[in-house]
Each structure stands twice: as structure tokens, then as C-alpha cells.
Amino acid sequence: MAEIIKAKVLLVDDEELFLTTLAKRLEVRGMQVSTVTRGKDAVAMVDKQAFDLVVLDLSMPGMDGLETLKQIKAKQPDAEIIILTGEGSIRTGIEAMKAGAEDFLQKPVNIVELVNKISEAKDKRMHILQNKSVKDIEQILQTKAW
Numbered sequence: 001m002a003e004i005i006k007a008k009v010l011l012v013d014d015e016e017l018f019l020t021t022l023a024k025r026l027e028v029r030g031m032q033v034s035t036v037t038r039g040k041d042a043v044a045m046v047d048k049q050a051f052d053l054v055v056l057d058l059s060m061p062g063m064d065g066l067e068t069l070k071q072i073k074a075k076q077p078d079a080e081i082i083i084l085t086g087e088g089s090i091r092t093g094i095e096a097m098k099a100g101a102e103d104f105l106q107k108p109v110n111i112v113e114l115v116n117k118i119s120e121a122k123d124k125r126m127h128i129l130q131n132k133s134v135k136d137i138e139q140i141l142q143t144k145a146w
Helices: 016-027 039-048 065-075 090-098 111-143
Strands: 008-012 032-036 053-057 081-085 103-106
Touching: 008 016, 008 039, 016 032, 016 111, 032 039, 039 053, 039 065, 053 065, 053 111, 065 081, 065 090, 081 090, 081 111, 090 103, 103 111
Parallel strands: 008 032, 008 053, 053 081, 081 103
Antiparallel strands: none
């Protein structure tokens, strides 16, 4: 049986059959998955709700994955993003990592590897959110004269 991971994931890919298939494979593993086929829709979706992870195709018509990554990171710097591509190069992967991607995986993606990366990214995001909460509480305590 597949490992169950409670994570909220946004999949972004212009290949609808790939997107649908991958979404089903992740949902079977307990994830709540939203899908969009365009970069600008991904940016809008991230504005509306929080995701544990965005899995983003690099090569898309219109706004490509790299530009989508940059726009998401500009709005939500702590967003966890994994780049997926069938046409990636080492240079492109490095550029995506410099722009803030958590990881860079080649298509066809190994589902076990992707699930492991999602689990790692969710753990990292939870740690970041916990630290932020602690800092927020400390700030509140310092400003109150209790």
C-alpha cells in the first residue's frame, strides 16, 4: 500500500492527461490536489489559498514555469516548489534552484521519488511555519505588559 501523506498540493502542467494522471496518483496517497494548466492560473491560485507544495512544469505556453516560480516566490517567499520537466537541462535546473525551487525532477517522474520530495517539502514548510508562530508569539509577549 502507498504511503499516506496529508499534504495540500498544487500541480501545474499544460499536459492535461499527465496532470490528471499525476493528480490521481497523489490523491491515492492521501494528498489534497488542485490542478491548473497555466502559470498565471497557478499564481492566482496561490494568492487565494495556501499549499504545502507546488509541483510546477517548466515548459508551458504563455508564462513558463520559471516565470511562474518567480512570481509565486515574490508573493509567498516561503512557498515550497518542485520543478518538473521533460526538457530540462542542468543550467535550467540551476536557474530554477537559484530562483527558489526546492528541487528539480525530470519527466517521466518516478512517483516514489516525487512523493518523497513532497513529504520532505511538507516537513520543511511545517518547520518554517512553527518557527514563524513561535516568533509571532514572542513578539506579542514582548509588546504586552502582563
